[in-house]
Amino acid sequence: MTLAREGMRTVQVIGVPPADFDFGDAEAVVLALKSRTIPASEAVTISRAAARRLLDAGAEQIVFKYCSTFDSTPAGNIGQVTEALLELLDAPLTIACPAFPTNGRAVYRGHLFVGDTLLSDSPMKDHPLTPMDDANLVRVLQRQTTLPVGLVSHDAVKxxxxxxxxxxxxAIAGGEKIMIVDALDDNHLRQIGRAASGMKLITGGSGIALGLPENFRRAGKIGEKKAEWAFSATDGRAVILAGSCSAATRRQIDQAMRAEVPALKINPLLVAKGVxxxxxxxxxxxxxxxxxxxxxxSAxxxxxxxIQKELGRENAGALVEDLLAEVAGRLKQDNFTRFLVAGGETSGAVVQALGVSALQIGPEIDPGVxxxxxxxxxRPIALALxxxxxxxxxxxxxxxSRIQ
Incomplete structure (x- = not known):
C-alpha cells in the first residue's frame, strides 16, 4: 500500500509466479508469501525463489517486508531470510527497520515501541504463534542470524x-551486515529511504517503503504522484473473516457487534470434534x-x-485457518465477492482458497490496509487483507464505504 500511495503502479501477486507471468505496466511488484511461521529452511527457499523471480523481471531493488511488530522467534524467520537474500544479492549491507509511525510503531535506540509501550510490554507478548518478550531488536535479530547486527541510532537519523x-x-567498514535503524516519524523513514537508494536489499515493515519511490522519481524512472483513482467492486455479498487474536482485532469485533453486526464465534475445540x-x-x-x-x-x-494446551499451538491455528479458508471458498460459489480478512495467516489461507493469483492495489482504508x-x-473479488x-x-x- 505504501508504494501505491507514493505513486508507483503496484501489483501484488500471491506466491512466486511462473516465468511467463505478465506484470503489465507495474512499477512495483509485491510477491505475497506465507513465510512468517513456517520452518526457517522453507521460508529461506521460498524467499530466494521470489527474489530470483523479481530479479529476472528486472527488479532493481528487493524489499523483504515483514510485520511492523517484528514478530518472529529465535528460530526465525526474519534473520535467516535476510541472511539468505544478502548472499543471493551479494550485498555488503542491509537494514532492518519495522517502524510504522502512522500505526504507532517506532524504533528508538534499537528498541521497538507500540504506541508508548515497549513491544515486550504490549499485547504482542501474548501472540499465540510469535510471542515477543524482548523489545531490543538488535538482540532479537542477532539470535536469528550468524551475521553481525548493528544499530544506526536516532543521533544519526535525526x-x-x-x-x-x-x-x-x-558499518560496512566495520564488518557489520545488518543494521537496525531508528525511526520515530515519517520524515525519518523518508530520509532512511533516500540514504538507501543504492542498497540492493532493504528489510522492514510497510513504512520502510515510504521513501523509496522518490528515489526512482528523481532518477526519471517513474512519473509524478497522481490523485487516488476510482475503485469499484463487483456486485455481490460481503463477509468479514477474522482469525487474528490481536487486541486490535478484538476491539474491532467488539465495536462492530455493538453496532449490531451479527457475529459467529468459532471455537477450535468444536472444529476439532467436527461439531x-x-x-x-x-x-x-x-x-x-x-x-x-x-x-x-478471536479470543x-x-x-x-x-485451547493451545489441548490442541497444540500450530494445530489450533491451522484448524481455524483451514476452516475460514474453506468457508470463503464456499461463499465465493454463492455470490460473495467482497471479503474483509483479519490476520496474516488467515489472509494467506483465504486468498489461496479463493484461487486469487494477483491483486490490484486500491484505496487505503486505514494506514497500511x-x-x-x-x-x-x-468476476473480480474485492479483498481487504x-x-x-x-x-x-x-x-x-x-x-x-471505500468501495463502490
Missing part, C-alpha cells in the same frame, strides 16, 4: 540522509440478513492458551 549514509559506510464445520458456518453467513456478517475465532490470551481487487478473473494489529477500532464498520 541529521538526515547524509548522516545515515555515512553510518552505512561505517463446527465449514458447511455449517457458510450456511450461517448465507442466511444472515446483515450486509457484512462476521465470522471470528483473549487466556482462552487461546487453554488497502482494498484490493483480484486480477484476471471474469488486514494484519491483526492494524486498523482503527471502527475498521470493520467503515471499510465498506
Amino acid at each position: 541529521e538526515g540522509s547524509a548522516a545515515i549514509s555515512s553510518a552505512f559506510q561505517a 463446527v464445520t465449514a458447511e455449517s458456518v457458510a450456511d450461517w453467513v448465507k442466511t444472515s440478513n446483515h450486509p457484512t456478517p462476521i465470522v471470528y475465532s 483473549d490470551p487466556s482462552e487461546v492458551i487453554d 488497502p482494498w484490493t481487487r483480484s486480477v484476471g478473473e471474469e 488486514k494484519s491483526g494489529n492494524f486498523g482503527a477500532d471502527d475498521f470493520f464498520l467503515k471499510a465498506w
